[in-house]
Amino acid sequence: MRIHILKDYEEVSTKAASVVSSQIILKPNSVLGLATGSTPLGMYQKLVEMYNDQMVGFSEVITFNLDEYLGLNPExxxxxxxxxxxxxFNKVNLSEDRINIPSGDIDKLEEFCKEYDQKIDRAGGIDLQVLGIGTNGHIGFNEPDHILKTGTHVVELAQETIEANSRFFDSLDEVPRRAISMxxxxxxxxxxxxxxxxxxxxxxxxxxTISGExxxxxxxxxxxxxxxxTVVVDKKAAKLIG
Structure with missing residues (x-):
């Protein structure tokens, strides 16, 4: 595990974009696992800037997103x-048929989850998976529990996660209680x-995550x-590690 402790969010975003762009340059048809939320937002902005400056292209890239809320339509x-x-996606030359995002507006969830995992396998597996982390240590929407699911599955979100994500909604009641996650x-x-x-x-x-059991x-x-x-954090997020 390589740990990069940087000054601030700006530097974290720049470093993360550098790691992703290097992966694409070395392997143009890379399969990327992508995360959402506030943390990777700066990374995506940097990648769009790099694309506009013709430093990296996405035409051969395949993407698989980690998760999606259930009950929300794509729009x-x-x-x-x-x-x-x-x-x-709308800001780079990524083909629509190479984009994969779990659907939050479907009926046959079990079948969809199985097919999503099969799609990843058919693509040759994920070359680089980008992750954020929840305050409770979740990645994707894999919440703390005494057991964890292996494949893509439906998750009952922890109250801590619901409360943390409520800042993106008008009220706590609007936050979905379930999600689909790798x-x-x-x-x-x-x-x-x-x-x-x-x-x-x-x-x-x-x-x-890095020093505990x-x-x-x-x-x-x-x-x-x-x-x-590779772990990329700013000084504030790294304050408790030696």
Whole structure:
């Protein structure tokens, strides 16, 4: 596990974009696992700037997103589908048929989850998986529990996660209570993993991820078992690690 402690969010975003762009330059048809939320937003902005400056292209890239709220249609402003198109997909030369995002507006959930995992396998697996981290140590929407699901699955969101995400909605009641998420096996099978964190509120989760015991109560701690993980954090998020 390689740990980069940088000055601030701006530097975290720049470093993360550099890691992703390097992956694409080295392998233009890379399969990228992508995250949403406030943390990777700066990274996507940097990647769009690099694309506009003709430093990187996305024409051969395949993407798989980590998760999506259930009950939100793709056009909902807080859906992760909307987030990805608004912040990256509509701004680079990424082909529509190479984009994969879990659907939050479907009926046959079990079949969809199975097919999503099969799509990842048919694409050759994920070359680089980008992750954020929740204050409770969740990655994707794999919440702390005594057991963790391996494949893509439906998740009952923890109250802590619902409250944390309520800042994106008009009220707490509007936050979906369920989501669809890649499982830990799907994440851990990625060839490389890039974990991003910024802010003092992520400090405890980062400490428990990289220096604590490996436990399903901190899903991100399982990343200690992966052979190629890069952690990029700012000083505030790193304040509790030695």
């Amino acid at each position: 909902h402003p807080q859906s992760y589908n909307y987030y990805m198109y608004n912040n990256l 499982g830990m096996s799907s994440i851990m099978r990625a060839k490389k993993i890039l974990l991003l964190a910024s802010g003092e509120n992520k400090a405890e989760a980062i400490k428990r 490996i436990t399903t109560e901190v899903p991100a701690s399982l990343l200690q078992l992966h052979p190629d993980v």
